[in-house]
Amino acid sequence: MEVATESPHGCGNSSDTEEDRDSDTDFGPSKLGTKEYWEATYQNELETFKDVGDVGEIWFGEESMTRVLRWMDKTTIPENSAILDIGTGNGAFLVELAKHGYKNLTGIDYSPASVELARNVLQAEDLTDVTVKEMDFLNCQGELKDFDVCIDKGTFDAISLNPENAKEGKKLYVQAVKDALKDRGFFAITSCNWTKAQLLNRFSEGFEFVQELPTPSFQFGGKTGSSVAALIFKRVL
Template sequence: MEDTTEDSHGCGNATHSEGERCSDNDFGTSKLGTKEYWEEAYQRELETFKDIGDVGEIWFGEESMRRVLRWMDKAKIPENAAILDIGTGNGAFLVELAKHGYNNLTGIDYSPASVKLARSVLQAEGLTDITVKEVDFLNSQGDLKEFDVCIDKGTFDAISLNPDDTKQDKKLYVQTLKEALKDKGFFAITSCNWTKEQLLERFSEGFEFVQELPTPSFQFGGKKGNSVAALVFMKVHEHVTD
C-alpha cells in the first residue's frame, strides 16, 4: 500500500504541502506561470547550492518522485529507456532516476539558472552523463523526439498559470508532447491545478489513459477527494483521414 504522507512541497507555492488543496476548476493567472519568476527562484537556489550544497525545493515532495518510480518498476520500464524530465528544475528527479538505474536521461528547462543548478547538482552527485538542456518545451521546434517516457511534475500547471495566451499554450503543450514521445511511449503527469477528469479530457486526443497513481486524499463535507492528480497516459498512433 502506498505511503500517502508527503515530505516536502506542493505546487504553486513552495510552502504548500501536497496535501493542501489547490484550485482545480477555472483559476486565474499567476506570476508562477512566468519565466521571470522561475529564473529568479532558481537563481536564488543556485546561489544557496553554491554556498551550502542545498539543492532547494523538491516539487511536490520526495514522495511524488517515489510514486512515479514505483510505477516505472511495475511497468518494467527498461533501464536504457529514453526518459525526458520536462521542467527539470534543480534536477533532483534526474538524480533519483539515475540512482534507480536509468541511464538514458534528459532534463530540460527554460530557465538558464535552473539548467546551471541542475548541472551543478548532477556534477556533485558524480552524474556527468545526463543531458540537461536549456529548452522551452513549447518552443522546442521538433528537437525533442523519440522518447520512451516523458515526466511532468508541475510544468503543465505552471504553463496553465501563464498570463499570456494560456489557452493556446495548453494546446501547444499537448502537440509538443505528441511529437516528443514514441508511439506507445508513456507520459506521467502530476498536477494540483487539474483534476483527474480535466486531465483525461485535456489529453484525450492522441493518448490512452493507462492508470491513476495513488495520491493523498482528504475528506470534506462527507465527500472524499484528492488534492493532487497523478496520471499515466500512453501515446497512441493517430490515423489521419482525408
Template sequence: KKKKKQKKKKKKKHKQNKRIETASTRLSLSLSLSLMEVATENVDVESGNTSDPEDNNCSDNDFEPSKLGTKEYWEEAYQKELETFTDIGDVGEIWFGEESMSRVLRWMDKANIPQNAAILDIGTGNGAFLVELAKHGYSNLTGIDYSSASVELARNILQAEGLTDVTVQEMDFLNCHGELVGFDVCIDKGTFDAISLNPDNSKEGKKLYLQVLKDALKDKGFFAVTSCNWTKEQLLDRFSEGFDYVQELPTPSFQFGGKTGNSVTALIFKRVY
C-alpha cells in the same frame, strides 16, 4: 589562532544566515504551491471538479493568471536556489516532495520500463528527479527547463553526485521546434500546471503542449503527469486526443464535508497516435 577562530565564526554565521534565507525561500515556494492548488475557478464544491458552463468540459480559462506561470518568477526562484547550493551545498526544493518521485519510480518498476529507455524530464528544476532516476539505474536521461538558473543548478547537482552522463538543456518545451523526439517516457511534475497559469498564452500554451508532447514521445510511449491544479477528470479530458489512459497513481487524500478528494493528481497515459 585567534584570527582562525574569528574566520570560522564568520563562516558559521554566514551559513546560518544562508539557511535562514533558504528556509524563507522554501516557505515562499510552498506558499506558491498552495496558491497553485487554489487557483482553480468555477469549482463545484460538491464534486471538487471544475466545469465549463458551456459544454461541461475543461474551458480555456480554467485558472486565474498568475506569476507562477511566468518565466521571470522561476528564474528568480532558481537563481536563489543556485546561490544557496553554491554557498552551503543545499540542493533546494523538491517539487511535490520526494514521494512524488517515488510513486513514478514504483510505476516504472512495475511497468518494466527498460533501464536504457529514453526518458525526458519536462521542467526539470533542480534536476532532483534526474538524480533519482540515475540512481535507480536509468541511463538515457534528458532534463529540460526554460530557466537558465535551473539548468545551471541541475548540472551542478548532477556533477556533485558524480552523474556526468545525464543531459540537461536550457529549452522552452513549447518552443523546441521539433528538437525533442524519440522518448519512451516523458515526465511532468508541475510544468503543465505552470503553463496553465501563464498570463500571456495559457490557452495556446495548453494546446501547443499537447502537440509537442506527441512529437516528443515514441508511438506507445508513456506520459507521467503530476498536477496540483487539475483533477483526474480534467486531465483525462485534456489528454484524450492521441493518448490512452493507463492508470492513476495513488496520492494523499483528504476529506471535507463528507467528500473525499486529492490535493495532487498523478496519471499515466500512453501515446497511441
C-alpha cells in the same frame, strides 16, 4: 478557477473537491506562470546550493518521485529507455532516475538558472552522463522526439497559470508531448491544479489512459478528494 494558496513551487491548494473541480476551467493568471518568476526562484536556489549544498525544494515532495519510480519498476521500463524530464527544475528527479539505474536521461527547462543548478546538482552526485538543456518545451522546434517516457511534475500547472497565453500554451503543451514521445511511449504527469477528470479530458486525443497513481486524499464537506493527481498515459496514433 482561483488558486487559493500559492506555494513557492506553483501548487494552488484549493479546498474544492474533485466533484467541484471536474471542468476544464482556466485558473486566474499568476506570477507562477511566468519565466521571470522561475528564473528568480532558481537563481536563489542556485546561490543557496553553491553556498551550503542545499538543492532546494522538491516539487510535490520526495513521494512524488517515489510514486513514479514504483510505477516504472512495475511496468519494467528498461534501463536504457530514453526518458525526458519536462521542466527539470533543480534536477532532483534526474538524480533519482540515474540512481535507479536509468542511463538515457534528458532534462529540459526554459530557465537558465534552473539548467545551471541541475548541472551543478548532477555534477555533485558524479552523474556526468545526464543531459540537461535550456529549452522552452512549447517551442522546441522538433528537437525533442523518440522518447520512451516523458515525465512532468508541475510544468503543465505552471503553463496553465501564464498571465498572457495560458489557453494557447496548454494546446501547445499537449502537441509537444505527442511530438516528443514514440508511439506507445508513456507520459507520467503529476498536477496539483488539475483533477483526474480534467487531465483525462485534456489528454483525450492522441493518448490512452493507463492508470492513476495513488496520492494522498482529504475530506471536505463530507466529500473525499485529492489535492494531487498523478496519471499515466500512453501515446497512440
